[in-house]
Amino acid sequence: MSTFTDMIKAAFKGRKKSASKVPFSVLFSVFQKILQYNNQVLELMAEMGTKLGGAYIFDQQYIRSTCHHIADLVYKLIYNLNTLAPKKYLKLYDALGAINSDIEEELAGRPVIPQTEYTMPYRLITDDFTEVVGAKNANLAEIKNLLGLKAPEGFAITTQAFKAFMEYNRLLEKMDALNAAWQKGDASKKQAAEEIRRLILEGTVPQPLQKEIYRSLDNLYQGVNPEEVLLALRSSATSEDTEHTFAGQYLSLLNEPRENILQAYKSILASLYSDSVMEYRRQKELMDYQDSMAVACQLIVDAKVSGVLYTLDPRAPDRDVMLINATWGLGAPVVSGKVRADLYTMDREEPYPLKSLDIVRKPEKLVPQKGGGTDIRTVHQELQTKTCLTDEQMKQIAEAGLKIERYFKKPQDIEWAIDHEDNLVILQARSLNIKDQVANLVCDISSVLDDFSIIFRDKGSIAQEGISTGKVFLVKTEEDLDRFPSDAVLVTAYTSPRLGKVIKKASAIITDVGSPTGHMATIAREFRVPTIVNTGVATQLLHPDQVITVDARENVVYEGAVKALCYYEFVDEIFETTYEYRLLQRVLKKIAPLNLLDPSEKNFTPSGCKTFHDITRYVHEKAVEELIGLEYDRTSDTARAGRKLKFDIPLDLILIDIGGGIRDSANISYIKPQEVISVPMKAFLDGLSVPGGWDREPMSVDFGSFMSSLTRTFSSSMATPKYIGQNLAVLSKEYVNINLRLGYHFNMIAAHITGNLNDNYAYFRFLGGVTDISRRSRRAKMLAEILTKSDFRVDIRGDLVIARIKKLDLEMMEKKMKILGLLVAFTRQLDVKMNHEQEIDRLKNVFQDLKNDYIK
Amino acid sequence: MGDKQKTKILILDDEPIVLKRLKPALEKSGYDVEAFSRSLEASNRIMEQDFDIVITDLKMEGLDGMEFLSQVKERSPVTEVIVITGFATMDTAKESFKKGVFDFLAKPFKLGEIKDVVAKAEQKIKNSE
Numbered sequence: 001m002s003t004f005t006d007m008i009k010a011a012f013k014g015r016k017k018s019a020s021k022v023p024f025s026v027l028f029s030v031f032q033k034i035l036q037y038n039n040q041v042l043e044l045m046a047e048m049g050t051k052l053g054g055a056y057i058f059d060q061q062y063i064r065s066t067c068h069h070i071a072d073l074v075y076k077l078i079y080n081l082n083t084l085a086p087k088k089y090l091k092l093y094d095a096l097g098a099i100n101s102d103i104e105e106e107l108a109g110r111p112v113i114p115q116t117e118y119t120m121p122y123r124l125i126t127d128d129f130t131e132v133v134g135a136k137n138a139n140l141a142e143i144k145n146l147l148g149l150k151a152p153e154g155f156a157i158t159t160q161a162f163k164a165f166m167e168y169n170r171l172l173e174k175m176d177a178l179n180a181a182w183q184k185g186d187a188s189k190k191q192a193a194e195e196i197r198r199l200i201l202e203g204t205v206p207q208p209l210q211k212e213i214y215r216s217l218d219n220l221y222q223g224v225n226p227e228e229v230l231l232a233l234r235s236s237a238t239s240e241d242t243e244h245t246f247a248g249q250y251l252s253l254l255n256e257p258r259e260n261i262l263q264a265y266k267s268i269l270a271s272l273y274s275d276s277v278m279e280y281r282r283q284k285e286l287m288d289y290q291d292s293m294a295v296a297c298q299l300i301v302d303a304k305v306s307g308v309l310y311t312l313d314p315r316a317p318d319r320d321v322m323l324i325n326a327t328w329g330l331g332a333p334v335v336s337g338k339v340r341a342d343l344y345t346m347d348r349e350e351p352y353p354l355k356s357l358d359i360v361r362k363p364e365k366l367v368p369q370k371g372g373g374t375d376i377r378t379v380h381q382e383l384q385t386k387t388c389l390t391d392e393q394m395k396q397i398a399e400a401g402l403k404i405e406r407y408f409k410k411p412q413d414i415e416w417a418i419d420h421e422d423n424l425v426i427l428q429a430r431s432l433n434i435k436d437q438v439a440n441l442v443c444d445i446s447s448v449l450d451d452f453s454i455i456f457r458d459k460g461s462i463a464q465e466g467i468s469t470g471k472v473f474l475v476k477t478e479e480d481l482d483r484f485p486s487d488a489v490l491v492t493a494y495t496s497p498r499l500g501k502v503i504k505k506a507s508a509i510i511t512d513v514g515s516p517t518g519h520m521a522t523i524a525r526e527f528r529v530p531t532i533v534n535t536g537v538a539t540q541l542l543h544p545d546q547v548i549t550v551d552a553r554e555n556v557v558y559e560g561a562v563k564a565l566c567y568y569e570f571v572d573e574i575f576e577t578t579y580e581y582r583l584l585q586r587v588l589k590k591i592a593p594l595n596l597l598d599p600s601e602k603n604f605t606p607s608g609c610k611t612f613h614d615i616t617r618y619v620h621e622k623a624v625e626e627l628i629g630l631e632y633d634r635t636s637d638t639a640r641a642g643r644k645l646k647f648d649i650p651l652d653l654i655l656i657d658i659g660g661g662i663r664d665s666a667n668i669s670y671i672k673p674q675e676v677i678s679v680p681m682k683a684f685l686d687g688l689s690v691p692g693g694w695d696r697e698p699m700s701v702d703f704g705s706f707m708s709s710l711t712r713t714f715s716s717s718m719a720t721p722k723y724i725g726q727n728l729a730v731l732s733k734e735y736v737n738i739n740l741r742l743g744y745h746f747n748m749i750a751a752h753i754t755g756n757l758n759d760n761y762a763y764f765r766f767l768g769g770v771t772d773i774s775r776r777s778r779r780a781k782m783l784a785e786i787l788t789k790s791d792f793r794v795d796i797r798g799d800l801v802i803a804r805i806k807k808l809d810l811e812m813m814e815k816k817m818k819i820l821g822l823l824v825a826f827t828r829q830l831d832v833k834m835n836h837e838q839e840i841d842r843l844k845n846v847f848q849d850l851k852n853d854y855i856k
Numbered sequence: 857m858g859d860k861q862k863t864k865i866l867i868l869d870d871e872p873i874v875l876k877r878l879k880p881a882l883e884k885s886g887y888d889v890e891a892f893s894r895s896l897e898a899s900n901r902i903m904e905q906d907f908d909i910v911i912t913d914l915k916m917e918g919l920d921g922m923e924f925l926s927q928v929k930e931r932s933p934v935t936e937v938i939v940i941t942g943f944a945t946m947d948t949a950k951e952s953f954k955k956g957v958f959d960f961l962a963k964p965f966k967l968g969e970i971k972d973v974v975a976k977a978e979q980k981i982k983n984s985e
Binding site: 553 | 869871873874876877878880942963964965966967968970
């Protein structure tokens with residue numbers, strides 16, 4: 001992307017002039033631009049996130065142009081910051097360049113793999129890496145990382161490793177020649193396939209790849225005895241477990257000793273070119289090179305019982321049952337269908353009652369052999385005709401299966417095992433192909449739907465699409481959250497970050513108010529929970545325990561369980577498996593996550609910026625800091641320079657108006673509270689001056705010693721000594737940034753409040769000091785509890801408290817600012833009084849009373 | 857509902873993902889949908905068959921969307937055309953409307969939005985019959 005580099009070059013050219021003694025108004029306009037770009041970036045980022053919800057049709061062009069748009073804005077942010085503080089932040093251009101080149105790689109269709117390109121531990125794998133690790137690895141990692149089920153420890157050897165192996169051994173050219181010979185009839189299919197496999201098996205695994213594999217093995221074996229636990233190596237081809245079912249065509253090796261790994265790896269690669277697979281590809285008109293082999297390398301699970309679960313009967317889906325096959329020992333014989341196994345037929349609804357049980361005699365079992373390989377043993381006479389699963393285990397398998405089905409939106413074929421500690425372990429999950437049968441079931445969906453009554457439709461916005469059935473559970477209080485049952489439909493008036501902990505248990509979510517770009521919606525998308533927000537009517541029209549079907553596609557809520565509708569979803573193309581979805585997800589990782597939370601932490605540097613959001617946050621923070629410390633020409637426009645707030649509480653606060661924040665008629669040297677017309681500042685001051693909020697007792701530690709601790713702690717972030725100890729607020733009509741050092745506390749509050757709720761946010765950061773650590777953490781805990789109760793999203797790190805809230809309407813935002821004002825006033829007395837843990841509750845109640853009395 | 861009564865829709869967009877998602881969604885709403893990612897093929901198809909509604913992207917390789925739009929209208933003036941584009945400007949919108957398009961949607965759009973527009977176009981066709 002040459003234009004981009006040109007832009008950077010141009011930036012360096014144009015910035016030679018000295019910026020000393022620039023009029024304040026000029027610098028303010030630069031600062032205002034920064035705020036404006038900052039908001040634009042945040043908006044674009046949030047919009048990109050909502051596109052993952054499925055309600056929108058978007059294309060690659062959208063992803064490309066939005067990435068470029070954001071990159072351009074971030075560039076402008078950096079440029080303007082360097083205008084405010086000439087050449088001080090040039091390193092940000094490097095951070096921008098690095099992030100941008102990763103994004104360009106992604107857009108060009110080359111996924112950027114974290115750490116190294118040849119292996120990926122399961123904990124780092126997300127489903128957007130399916131092309132890199134194959135579907136089997138990706139599904140398993142999602143099940144482990146996101147759904148919280150137990151799965152084997154392991155890592156993936158990537159398709160990049162495959163590519164490196166093929167290139168190093170010049171196999172692609174040799175294969176082309178062999179294929180050509182086969183096409184021409186010079187060689188038989190069998191000969192060609194055999195030759196390709198021989199070339200792979202005799203090939204050399206290139207050194208860098210070997211090194212990576214051994215390094216990952218070392219990590220995998222940390223704390224594990226390699227004599228006792230051997231490896232399972234499984235194919236994870238890019239075509240496997242997708243719409244083309246190559247199931248069972250590729251090689252999997254059980255119980256391999258670690259020294260065999262390279263040979264085992266090559267054997268699995270070779271299975272990509274077996275006669276049958278090559279023939280299958282030919283029939284499906286897939287090219288050989290379109291298929292690529294990643295490998296799963298896992299610690300083997302020594303299973304007491306193993307088997308397969310079908311979450312729906314593939315031959316008769318309309319029976320609406322689950323099928324479990326189970327046998328003693330390892331599951332390979334069941335999977336391959338070589339032996340008969342017990343068959344449990346179960347209902348798909350809680351508590352999953354058993355409909356029928358077919359027990360067979362199981363005379364033998366497969367077990368891992370010491371030193372490698374597997375062996376067949378005779379099952380103890382008594383156990384041969386006994387069922388392998390307890391009722392509890394059956395239920396556990398069923399629950400896990402439906403959880404996986406709900407997430408992947410398709411009925412599942414799941415390999416599972418029960419280990420010797422009685423843990424259920426998921427070994428593999430893939431979609432069951434039931435397309436043909438289900439099509440009959442739901443051929444005329446519109447007539448099926450006529451039988452169900454609609455509770456409401458087209459109310460609110462879809463935040464995550466999908467269809468789900470469940471019982472309504474109304475969440476009003478904190479206690480409701482603790483009682484939230486699995487698979488219920490979460491119905492609530494407001495979205496709040498507090499809901500985060502139950503979202504993954506919910507089968508669907510409906511709210512009265514809320515935004516599809518909000519934090520809760522982001523989590524719902526992560527767990528793919530069908531979600532409709534801002535309906536306005538949900539809590540009125542829905543009542544507890546009512547069974548409903550949420551169609552977060554057509555935006556309809558039905559009375560009762562519309563099973564046909566849920567089946568209907570099974571046959572649809574899954575949006576989450578499209579290339580565009582994954583691409584968007586991958587580029588968003590370089591854009592949206594925020595790693596720089598706290599300016600006093602070590603990573604708060606240009607090189608610590610790993611995403612566009614980080615750079616945006618950094619620039620915002622530094623712009624405020626620079627503005628405070630600016631050496632501007634004070635003589636030219638004094639009216640707009642800092643003026644003191646004349647207040648009835650002893651708060652030494654300087655206000656700097658950057659546009660429309662203070663009445664024009666105000667005095668040149670001081671400002672009365674009623675002259676403040678900045679929406680967020682006015683609300684904040686209202687809260688601050690609530691009677692009884694401000695404790696007038698003298699401070700027990702003198703200000704001087706407090707300041708000395710401050711300068712030690714904040715010397716890097718507060719660059720200009722003359723403003724240390726100065727409370728300062730930068731405000732405009734809709735924006736405020738308040739920096740306070742009250743007593744022991746260092747407090748920053750930033751807010752933007754307009755008529756458009758998507759623009760609205762408030763940010764609160766509190767850092768203590770001076771006093772002993774137990775008091776500090778007590779205080780942090782109390783602040784966090786109060787803020788959480790007021791629906792803020794709160795992060796605590798030691799005694800640092802960061803709270804954020806966004807996208808509420810103007811009135812609600814004002815209320816939140818009042819609460820922050822009251823909280824700031826209130827915290828002044830905290831250190832003095834919080835000598836005991838019990839004080840927390842007492843003070844919380846005092847605060848609650850003040851809040852109830854004064855903030856309606 | 858027999859096939860004869862179904863409203864016929866042709867979609868042309870050079871990004872397959874748009875077709876992949878739009879086609880089943882509209883079929884589910886009861887329309888008869890054909891989808892093309894190459895303008896030449898779409899262009900040939902409209903010569904063989906009149907469609908009630910045509911949904912087309914504007915900026916594509918090969919045949920320009922504006923040109924395709926003219927072809928459709930020339931061949932079958934009663935066909936309602938809905939333009940979908942990622943490069944929405946006032947000028948392209950104006951030009952499209954001048955050429956008689958029914959509506960103009962900027963990409964990305966919500967599935968519900970396009971369904972509404974299609975339903976309105978369908979209504980207009982029925983009213984004029």
